[in-house]
C-alpha cells in the first residue's frame with residue numbers, strides 16, 4: 001500500500017477508535033443530574049449548599065436563610081476572642097507546657113497549664129458565620145409579616161448539581177415566588193434572583209443580619225453564632241461606597257472586620273434598629289424580578305460581579321469539574337439494587353467535597369457547613385479524657401488524608417494543589433515544633449489541630465498523636481505519579497526530607513532488644529491508649545516503614561544519597577506486635593484485648609495494615625488477613641463512625657472479599673442524608689466530611705484498582721455490578 005494510503009487508513013482507524021471511545025464515554029450529565037437533591041421542606045439539621053471550596057452558603061427551603069439560619073462560611077473568616085482578664089499575649093508567648101521523658105530526652109509538649117489561658121489557646125482563633133440573608137414579606141398595606149415556613153405552600157426546591165444552581169419555588173398568599181441562588185466561583189459571594197408578582201406590589205424584601213461568634217459554645221451545629229448579643233459587636237453601613245457597590249456593611253467582632261458588599265438591581269437599605277445588626281433591603285424597581293449579588297471578604301472589592309456573571313461562572317466551573325476529572329458509573333451497568341444508593345453517595349459526595357473542601361487550607365471536620373466538631377469532651381469518652389478539652393473549627397492534620405487524598409485519585413489536581421501546599425507553608429512551624437519546642441535533633445513534626453498560621457492547639461492528643469506524620473509522603477508520591485518531573489521532586493524535597501528526618505529521630509533504639517521502637521509517649525490512631533506506656537503500635541510501625549520507603553524512593557529519583565538513618569530505622573524497626581494468630585494494636589496490650597472494650601471501640605486501624613496501606617516490609621499477608629477478619633467479627637462495629645467504614649471496605653477489597661466491601665460502604669451506621677451530608681452517627685455531629693472523602697477514596701480504589709491488582713474494578717463483586725471508570729488513578 002502506498003504510504004499516503006496507509007496514512008489515510010491509519011487516520012480512519014484512529015477516527016473509528018475515537019468515535020467508539022466517544023460513544024463509550026459515560027453520559028456524565030445524565031448520571032449527575034439524576035441525583036439532583038430536591039426538598040419540599042427545610043431540614044432542621046442540614047442546609048442545601050452552594051459554594052466554591054473557600055466559601056459556602058447554606059440555605060433553607062427558600063434558597064436563603066429565611067427560616068433556618070444555616071451558616072455562610074469561608075476558609076478565611078477567623079477571629080480571636082478577647083483575652084481573658086489579666087492575660088496578655090506575652091503569657092501565650094511564654095507558655096511552655098510540660099516536659100516528658102522520651103527515653104532520656106527531655107521533650108516539652110504543649111499541654112497542661114493555667115486556665116483560662118489554655119482554653120483560650122484552644123478556642124482561638126475561631127471560625128465565624130458571616131451572616132444570614134432571608135426574605136421579608138409584607139401585607140397589602142405594607143406591614144411586615146412574621147411568617148413561618150408553614151405559611152408557604154407548593155414548596156419545591158431543587159439543586160442542579162451540573163451547574164451549581166439552587167432553585168426554590170413556593171407560593172405565598174396565592175402568589176408564586178421563584179428564587180435562584182448561585183455561588184460565585186473566583187470570588188466569595190452569591191447571586192440571588194427573585195421572581196414574583198409580589199415584587200410588583202412591593203410586598204417582598206430581604207433582610208441581612210450578622211451574628212456574634214466566639215469560641216465558647218460547646219457545639220456550633222447545626223447553626224453557628226448567636227443573634228442576641230448585639231451589644232458586643234458592631235456593624236456600620238455605607239451607601240454606595242464605590243461604583244457598582246450599592247452598599248457595604250462592615251462587621252467588627254473584637255479585632256476582626258468582615259466586609260459584606262451588596263450589588264445588583266437597585267434597592268433601598270436601612271438598619272432596623274440602632275441596637276441590632278439586621279438591615280432591610282427593599283427593591284426599588286417593582287418589575288417582578290430582583291437580582292441581588294453579595295460578596296464577603298476581608299477587603300473592599302473594587303466591584304461586584306452581576307448575578308448573570310456569577311451564574312455563568314458557576315455553570316462553567318461545575319461543568320468543568322464534572323467533565324474534566326475522574327468519574328465512576330456504578331449504576332448503568334449494574335443489576336444489584338444497591339448500586340443506585342452507592343451512585344447517589346458518590347455524586348453527592350463529589351459535589352459537597354468541592355463546595356466544602358476545595359479551599360486553600362485543609363478543611364475542618366464539618367467543612368463550611370457549621371462548626372461541628374466538639375469543643376469540649378463529649379460524655380461518651382472514657383473518663384480519662386474528660387479533663388481535657390478537644391476543639392473546634394480548626395483543621396486536624398491527621399484527618400487531612402481522609403478529607404483530601406481522594407482528590408489525587410480522581411485527578412482533581414487544581415483543587416488538591418491548593419490545600420496540599422499547606423505542608424510547604426507550615427514547614428517552618430513544623431521544624432520549630434520538632435527542633436526548638438521539642439528539641440529533636442532533626443526534621444519537622446507535623447501538628448495535629450492547626451490554625452491557618454500553622455500553630456497547633458495545646459492538648460495531650462494534639463501533641464502526642466503521630467499518624468499525621470507520614471501523610472505528606474503520600475500526597476507527594478501521588479503528585480509525582482501524576483506529574484513525574486524534576487519540578488515535582490524539587491517542590492516536595494524539603495517537606496519529604498524533614499518529614500522522614502523526624503520519623504527517624506522519633507524512633508528510639510532499644511539496646512536491650514536491638515530494635516527501633518515507636519513511643520512512648522504517644523497516642524495511636526484510636527486515641528484510646530495510655531500515652532505514657534504505649535509502645536510499638538502496629539499501624540504506625542507499618543506506616544513508618546512505608547513512609548521511609550516513599551521518602552527513600554524520592555531521594556533516589558533526585559539522584560541523591562538517601563540519609564542513612566532512614567534505611568537504618570526502616571530495617572531496624574520493631575516487628576509488628578502479634579498475639580496468638582493475629583496482629584495486635586500495640587506491644588504491651590494483653591493477648592485477650594480482642595474482647596476488652598478498652599481496645600475495640602474506636603478506629604480499627606489494624607485493618608489498615610493491608611487495605612489502607614499496601615503490604616509493607618515484613619507484613620505476613622496470612623496473619624494480616626486473619627487480623628482483618630477478626631476485626632470484622634470482634635470489633636464493636638456499632639460504635640464506629642465516618643471513615644471507619646471506607647477503611648473497612650478497603651481492607652475487604654484488598655483480600656478479595658468484594659461483597660463485604662460493598663456491605664461496609666452501605667452499612668446502616670454509615671449514612672448520607674437526602675442532600676448527601678455524611679451523618680455523624682453515634683459519635684460526632686453532622687456533617688462529618690472525612691466520611692465523604694474516605695468513601696471517594698475507597699470507590700476510586702475499588703473501581704480503578706491498586707498497584708498489583710488485576711482486572712477492571714477489582715474491588716467490586718463481579719456478579720450484579722457493571723462498573724465503568726474514567727480518569728481515575730490507582731491507589732498505591
Ligand SMILES: *[C@@H]1O[C@H](CO)[C@@H](O)[C@H](O)[C@H]1NC(C)=O
Nearest residue numbers: 038039040041154155156674
Ligand atoms: C415531601 O417530600 C417527602 C420526601 O421526599 C415526601 O415523602 C412527601 O410526600 C413530600 N410532601 C409533599 C407534600 O410533596
Ligand SMILES: *[C@@H]1O[C@H](CO)[C@@H](O)[C@H](O)[C@H]1NC(C)=O
Nearest residue numbers: 078079080089124125256453
Ligand atoms: C489570634 O491571635 C493569635 C495569637 O496572638 C495570632 O497569632 C493570630 O494572628 C490572631 N488571629 C486573628 C484572626 O486575629
Ligand SMILES: *[C@@H]1O[C@H](CO)[C@@H](O)[C@H](O)[C@H]1NC(C)=O
Nearest residue numbers: 088089090091092093094095
Ligand atoms: C515572659 O518571659 C520573659 C523572658 O523570660 C520574661 O521577662 C517576662 O516577664 C515573661 N512575661 C510574663 C508575662 O510572664
Ligand SMILES: *[C@@H]1O[C@H](CO)[C@@H](O)[C@H](O)[C@H]1NC(C)=O
Nearest residue numbers: 096098099100101106107108
Ligand atoms: C526539661 O526541660 C524543661 C525546659 O527546659 C526544664 O524546665 C525541666 O526542668 C527539664 N526537666 C528535666 C527532668 O530535665
Ligand SMILES: *[C@@H]1O[C@H](CO)[C@@H](O)[C@H](O)[C@H]1NC(C)=O
Nearest residue numbers: 145146147148150151152173
Ligand atoms: C401564617 O400561619 C399561621 C399559622 O397557620 C397563621 O395563623 C397566620 O395567619 C399565617 N399568616 C399569614 C400572613 O398568612
Ligand SMILES: *[C@@H]1O[C@H](CO)[C@@H](O)[C@H](O)[C@H]1NC(C)=O
Nearest residue numbers: 212214216226228229230232
Ligand atoms: C450572649 O448572649 C447569651 C444569651 O443572652 C448569653 O448567655 C451570653 O453570655 C452572651 N455572650 C456574651 C459573650 O456576652
Ligand SMILES: *[C@@H]1O[C@H](CO)[C@@H](O)[C@H](O)[C@H]1NC(C)=O
Nearest residue numbers: 202267268269282283284285
Ligand atoms: C426608597 O427610598 C426612597 C428615598 O428615601 C423613597 O422615596 C422610596 O419610596 C423608597 N423605595 C422603597 C421601595 O422603599
Ligand SMILES: *[C@@H]1O[C@H](CO)[C@@H](O)[C@H](O)[C@H]1NC(C)=O
Nearest residue numbers: 103510511512513517535587
Ligand atoms: C525495650 O524493649 C522492651 C521490649 O519491647 C520494653 O519492654 C522496654 O521497655 C524497652 N526499653 C525501654 C527503656 O523502653
Ligand SMILES: *[C@@H]1O[C@H](CO)[C@@H](O)[C@H](O)[C@H]1NC(C)=O
Nearest residue numbers: 100101384460530531532533
Ligand atoms: C502516665 O500519665 C498519667 C496521666 O498523666 C500519670 O498519672 C502517670 O503518673 C503517668 N505514668 C508514668 C509512669 O509516667
Ligand SMILES: *[C@@H]1O[C@H](CO)[C@@H](O)[C@H](O)[C@H]1NC(C)=O
Nearest residue numbers: 579580581582591592593594
Ligand atoms: C488463639 O488461637 C486459638 C486457635 O485459633 C484459639 O482457640 C484461642 O482462643 C486463641 N487464644 C486467644 C487468647 O485469642
Ligand SMILES: *[C@@H]1O[C@H](CO)[C@@H](O)[C@H](O)[C@H]1NC(C)=O
Nearest residue numbers: 597598601636637638639682
Ligand atoms: C459498643 O458500642 C455501643 C454503642 O456505642 C455501646 O453502647 C456499647 O457499650 C459498646 N460495647 C462494648 C462492649 O464496649
